[in-house]
Structure formats: C-alpha cells, structure tokens
Amino acid sequence: MDTIVSAERILLGPRGHRLVDGAVLVQGGIITDVGPRADIEARAPHDLTRFFYPNSTLLPGLIDAHVHLVLDAGPDPVSGLASTDDTTLGQAMADRALRLLDTGITTVRDLGDRNGLAVRLREDIATGQSPGPRILAAGTPVTAPGGHCWFLGGQAKGADAIRAVVRRNIERGVDLIKVMATGGGITKDGPAIWEAQFTEEELRLIVREAHHAGLPVAAHAHGTAGIAAAVAAGVDTIEHCTWMGRDGFDVREDLVTTMAARGIAVCPAASPDWRGFAQRFGPERAEEMFARMRWMREQGVRLITGTDAGISRAVFDDFVSSLEFFQHIGYSTAEIIDLATHETAQALGIAHDTGLLRPGHRADLLVVDGNPLDDLQVLRKVHLVMAGGRPHLPRTSRACP
Incomplete structure (x- = not known):
C-alpha cells in the first residue's frame, strides 16, 4: 500500500x-x-x-533486541512451553508478535526458539500472512548438555557437536547465532547463573562458523568468566552482562575497555518488571548492578534496548517500562529514543535500512x-x-x- x-x-x-x-x-x-x-x-x-x-x-x-516468542511471560514459562505442541505454540507466537507491533515495535531479535518456529513466523510476517514486526531469528541457542535452555534443543558437547548445532541453525535460515555462555535463571537444576558453559576456544569455534556464514553472534553471559571468554572469542553482542562471580559481582575494567574498543554492544535485557526484580533481588544489590550499566556506558560501551520478553513478568506489550530503566541510569528522553531506534539498529547491523x-x-x-x-x-x-x-x-x- x-x-x-x-x-x-x-x-x-x-x-x-x-x-x-x-x-x-x-x-x-x-x-x-x-x-x-x-x-x-x-x-x-x-x-x-x-x-x-x-x-x-x-x-x-522501535527495536526490541531481546525477546523469546516461544515463552509466555507467565509464572513458569518453561513448563508452559513444555506442555505446548508446535502448532499451538506457533499460533501463540504470532499473537505475541502482534502485541509487540501494537506497542510500536517494528523490529525484534528473537534469541531462542524451538524447532525453527521463529524463522517460520519471520517468513509469515515478511510475506504479509501474519501482522508483526520484522524478526531477526537466532533459532536454537547453543548450550551445554543440561545447560541453560537445554529444553530448546541446542545441547552440544565438543567441537563436532557444537559445529553441528550452529550449522543446523544456518541451514534453517537464521539471522544470527545465539550461545549460552553461562548459566541462566529459568533453567532448573542447570549450571549456576555465574558459571561458564563453554571454553574460550569453543566460543571461538561458534564465532568462526557464524561469521563465515555472514552471521553475528549474541552471547548470553551473566558470569564474568563467560563474559571474558565471549569477549576474547569476538562475539558481537553480550546479553545481560551482569558481571557475576561465585561470591558476588566481579567487574573487570580491562574487559570493559576491550568491549568499547571493539564495538561489542551490551543488551541489559531490562524486563518491563525491572523495578520488581530490584525488590526481589535486593534493592542495594540491584542498584549496584544498575550502576555497572551506567558505568559501562560512561566507559564507551554501547548499550542497546531489549526486554527479555517471554521470561516471567517480561510481558510483550510494555516496552516503555523497559525504556524507563535507561532513564534510571541517566539517559535523557531524546537519548532513549535514539537508543531504541538508530543506535540499536547500528549494533544489530541493520542501520542501513531502518532506525x-x-x-x-x-x-x-x-x-x-x-x-x-x-x-x-x-x-x-x-x-x-x-x-x-x-x-x-x-x-x-x-x-x-
């Protein structure tokens, strides 16, 4: 039209x-x-x-650089996913995409699906069969056996298995590769959130395979060891980047300097419920984490917008509450609008045609x-x-x- x-x-x-x-x-x-x-x-x-x-x-x-369309944002999204067949899940994902579109989001980066469903939805939206934002789909995240989000189907141990998961995603037509460099909060009985899941060399293998195919790599990394390995491996974005160690926060200034110099962007994946998270996590500890984001920005690290939509309490229709996080750490309103459009587009490699x-x-x-x-x-x-x-x-x- x-x-x-x-x-x-x-x-x-x-x-x-x-x-x-x-x-x-x-x-x-x-x-x-x-x-x-x-x-x-x-x-x-x-x-x-x-x-x-x-x-x-x-x-x-607007651009949301971190969503999970397969998850329902309910109290137990993993159980909800496990009990839903692919046909029903595909329909639910289309509805979630429509909710994102309703709020003014025209591009999303889906960072973990099951059986290539986000790629299929991407095509339905691109051809006009379903309304929604443009989807940049990562497909199935690469994870360790029993590791974070193992239930999505991307478990791999050893170079051959890791390479096979990456190539399977490439064959499905993904737009980027996602790797779980550390544990995560929603995986019961998985590795600790601060614990590294892959060696630096394994992450280098993932980056080589992805970059050879012309695809960027996003690394989920809460723990400092995983962040260090991801930076050394040359990933393109780091998701969360909360600098957790076994005994508390463990920030490495040398890594922050390298991230800024190499243009490795950080997506805090600030949930619309970030204030509620602060209360549950502990206001003082949360504020220390938030201050690290403020400091990284001051050191020249590019932050980008994302909601982690699909995780419990991270709904698909409240992007503005996530943007308020950036107000909290010192961004002006004009800077936030730039961040949610052109600057995030630059970090995702799509600034040539959107933002x-x-x-x-x-x-x-x-x-x-x-x-x-x-x-x-x-x-x-x-x-x-x-x-x-x-x-x-x-x-x-x-x-x-």
Missing part, C-alpha cells in the same frame, strides 16, 4: 533532529520522500492512502499522540504503526486516518 503519513512533528533522528508539519511518502514498503507536508503532497501521486495526525509525532519504529526516517529505508515508523521528547510516556499512546510499509492500527488505537 502506497501511503503518505503526516503529523505535527517528525523525529527524523538522530539527536532530536525534527521537522514541523512534515510528511513521509511510502512506496513499495520503502520511504521514498521525507519533508514538509505541503512539498510531499505536491510531489506525490494523487491515488495514495493518506494518514494525517495533528498534535502527534511521527518517529522511526531513521530517510529515503531508501524500510518504512518502519509509528505515530504517537503528543511529543515523546517532552514525556517518554507518550510512546504508550500509539496511533499508527508501519512495519515494512504495512499500516497497522493498534487494537487500542484512537487513530484517525
């Missing part, structure tokens, strides 16, 4: 660059023109669908009621979402096309 979308203001990005009374022309799913509304209208064909939103803001679509409102980019955008530069909560008031040029009116929308 070829369209013109216009609003009182457009956030072109980055650094709060804006246009008053502007419009975006979308043709064939691509932004082909951006400028003052009168100029765009004068240049555009007459037989277009038009969306006009006074008192509203048009901005790039900004520019001719030639995918038509990934949203319209919200008010000015989010004044108040982050405005991002909750979504009128219109467009992912890859397909207009979507959220189910709670007050949109006026």
Whole structure:
C-alpha cells in the first residue's frame, strides 16, 4: 500500500533532529520522500492512502533486541512451553508478535526458539500472512548438555557437536547465532547463573562458523568468566552482562575497555518488571548492578534496548517500562529514543535500512499522540504503526486516518 503519513512533528533522528508539519511518502514498503507536508503532497501521486495526525509525532519504529516468542511471560514459562505442541505454540507466537507491533515495535531479535518456529513466523510476517514486526531469528541457542535452555534443543558437547548445532541453525535460515555462555535463571537444576558453559576456544569455534556464514553472534553471559571468554572469542553482542562471580559481582575494567574498543554492544535485557526484580533481588544489590550499566556506558560501551520478553513478568506489550530503566541510569528522553531506534539498529547491523526516517529505508515508523521528547510516556499512546510499509492500527488505537 502506497501511503503518505503526516503529523505535527517528525523525529527524523538522530539527536532530536525534527521537522514541523512534515510528511513521509511510502512506496513499495520503502520511504521514498521525507519533508514538509505541503512539498510531499505536491510531489506525490494523487491515488495514495493518506494518514494525517495533528498534535502527534511521527518517529522511526522501535527495536526490541531481546525477546523469546516461544515463552509466555507467565509464572513458569518453561513448563508452559513444555506442555505446548508446535502448532499451538506457533499460533501463540504470532499473537505475541502482534502485541509487540501494537506497542510500536517494528523490529525484534528473537534469541531462542524451538524447532525453527521463529524463522517460520519471520517468513509469515515478511510475506504479509501474519501482522508483526520484522524478526531477526537466532533459532536454537547453543548450550551445554543440561545447560541453560537445554529444553530448546541446542545441547552440544565438543567441537563436532557444537559445529553441528550452529550449522543446523544456518541451514534453517537464521539471522544470527545465539550461545549460552553461562548459566541462566529459568533453567532448573542447570549450571549456576555465574558459571561458564563453554571454553574460550569453543566460543571461538561458534564465532568462526557464524561469521563465515555472514552471521553475528549474541552471547548470553551473566558470569564474568563467560563474559571474558565471549569477549576474547569476538562475539558481537553480550546479553545481560551482569558481571557475576561465585561470591558476588566481579567487574573487570580491562574487559570493559576491550568491549568499547571493539564495538561489542551490551543488551541489559531490562524486563518491563525491572523495578520488581530490584525488590526481589535486593534493592542495594540491584542498584549496584544498575550502576555497572551506567558505568559501562560512561566507559564507551554501547548499550542497546531489549526486554527479555517471554521470561516471567517480561510481558510483550510494555516496552516503555523497559525504556524507563535507561532513564534510571541517566539517559535523557531524546537519548532513549535514539537508543531504541538508530543506535540499536547500528549494533544489530541493520542501520542501513531502518532506525531513521530517510529515503531508501524500510518504512518502519509509528505515530504517537503528543511529543515523546517532552514525556517518554507518550510512546504508550500509539496511533499508527508501519512495519515494512504495512499500516497497522493498534487494537487500542484512537487513530484517525
């Protein structure tokens, strides 16, 4: 559908660059023109669908770099997954993707599925069979036998088995490789959250296989030993990066310096329930963890936005609460909008076609009621979402096309 979308203001990005009374022309799913509304209208064909939103803001679509569409965000998502067959699970995943789209998210990175279901959903969305954001699918995470998220099917021990899991994912058409470098919280009877699951050489093997196929690697790593091995192996992003040791936090400044120099981004995967997590974890300990994120940013490490949606209490329709975490550690509202669009796109290697409102980019955008530069909560008031040029009116929308 070829369209013109216009609003009182457009956030072109980055650094709060804006246009008053502007419009975006979308043709064939691509932004082909951006400028003052009168100029765009004068240049555009007459037989277009038009969306006009006074008192509203048009901005790039948001990016959630860490979701798990196979999980239901309930009290025990692992048991829920185990009791759900693939057909039912695929339908549930499509509904979760739609909830993400409703909130203005136009790109997600799915970091762990079962049997290639996220890849299938990615194709359904790309071909217009199902509404949703663009999915960057990691497929089945590589993990140790009995390791974190073993139940997804990616257990491997030794070089040959590790290589086989990575190549199976590549054959399924994944967009990246995910490895569980340490234990994790939702795997009962698995390794401790701080415990490394692979050696540095094993992680190097994963990175070599992935990079040879042109794919980035995301490493789940809470523990410092796993973080160190992942950095040495040359992964592209580290998920969580909480610097845990056997006896408490164990931050290594040399690793932070290396991460900043190499451009290894960190996704804190701040749940929408991050405040509740702080209370359960212990406010003082949680604040120490949060302060580490603030410090890493000050040292030049790029942070990116992600929710861990699917984990217990990490729901699929409250992205703004996750963004409030970045407010808590010192980001301005304008910086958060850049972070959730262009900067995360850069870290994921997709900034060439999304994250900004520019001719030639995918038509990934949203319209919200008010000015989010004044108040982050405005991002909750979504009128219109467009992912890859397909207009979507959220189910709670007050949109006026």
